[in-house]
Amino acid sequence: MYFHSEDLLAFLAVAEAGGVGAGAEVLRRSQPAVSERLRALNEAVGEPLYQRSGRGIRLTAAGEALLPYARRLRDVLGEVQGWAARQHALQEGSLRIVASNTVANYFLLEHLASFRSHYPGIQVQLKTGPMDDWAPSALGAWDLLFMEDAVDAAALPGHFLQRPWRQDEIVAILPQDHPWVREGREGVDWPELLREPIVWREPLSGVRRTVEAALTRAGLRARYSVEVTGIDALREAVAAGLGIGFASAEALDRVRWPLASLRLNPPGGLIWTLYLILPQVPFQSLAVRAFLELIGQDPDAAKTP
Structure with a gap:
């Protein structure tokens, strides 16, 4: 047997309204359509759920037993409708x-x-x-x-x-007292940069992989002087003078680090x-x-x- 929710809701409306016609008005459906719903539900249950009584109906024992289940179904469907409305309004x-x-x-x-x-x-x-x-x-x-x-x-x-x-630019970061900064330079090319010690992020860093790929394209290799994990460790290592590091230009704009930055391989820079x-x-x-x-x-x- 299979029960349609619409059949159960039609039964509930008729039971609470006291008649098929009155239930149809509550549901805003035609009386024949509601009667068909009730017929299908009676067949699924296997016995009558109500009897005619004057101009209304009277529930049978099976109908009385089914009524609380139908009410719970209405309550659950109401909860689902409320949930869907909140989802649609981005309240949930x-x-x-x-x-x-x-x-x-x-x-x-x-x-x-x-x-x-x-x-x-x-x-x-x-x-x-x-x-x-x-x-x-x-x-x-x-x-x-x-x-x-x-x-x-x-x-x-x-x-x-x-x-x-x-898109963002990757730049070299270095202490503010570095000679290149004191000279007022705005950028540094790869060969000159690689004569300096380098502070690298961990191998899975996207910044590191982008820099390594650029060096490979230029036919160059860097010395792996120091390797640290995380942007905070990179900042502290560079500030301590352990070497030159690499970072996102936009990220640097958002933080106040005691560091300077230079464009890599000017004039184009390194874009990622x-x-x-x-x-x-x-x-x-x-x-x-x-x-x-x-x-x-x-x-x-x-x-x-």
Whole structure:
């Protein structure tokens, strides 16, 4: 046997209104349509649920037993409708974001704060860390991924795609009392730079990989003088005079470090691209669409190629 919710709700309306015609008026349906619902429900139960009584009806024992279940169904459906209305109004929902530490700290946090102020009912979850350790398993399990490198398209779930999100410049960072800074220089080329000790971020750092790729293209290799983990350790090592490091120019604009910066390999500089992995339009939640709009990304641009 199979019960349709509409049949049960029709039965409930008729039972509470005291008649088929009155129940049809409550439901704003025709009386024949409601009668057909009741007939189907009677067949599914296997016995009559009501009897005619004058101009109204009287419930049978089976009808009386079914009535509380029908009321609970109405209550649950009302809760579902309320939940859907809150989702639609972005008063409830979730947004799950994955980002590298650099992207999260210097490119996303202010956007997330703004999103929370606009939609305080949305539960926001942000996971950060070295991306290569776990990013492949996060594909499809999270709503948005902000990456420092492009991901192999073959690794993306079928309903996800990636696109360039924003560009930034990587610069050399060095102490303010370094001779190059005192000379008033604005940039340094690779051969001269590599005569200095270098402070490197950990191998999974997107900044490090971008610099290493640029050196490889130039046919150069750097000495691995010092290697540290994390942007804070990099800052402290460079400030202590252990060598020259590399960092995002935009990130430096957002913090007050006692360091100077120089453009790499001028005049072009070293530009890197950050990528966004997102669901295609039919698979985007309302929260995802709202966040994409907030960061200046057109949600409808995420169409199947």
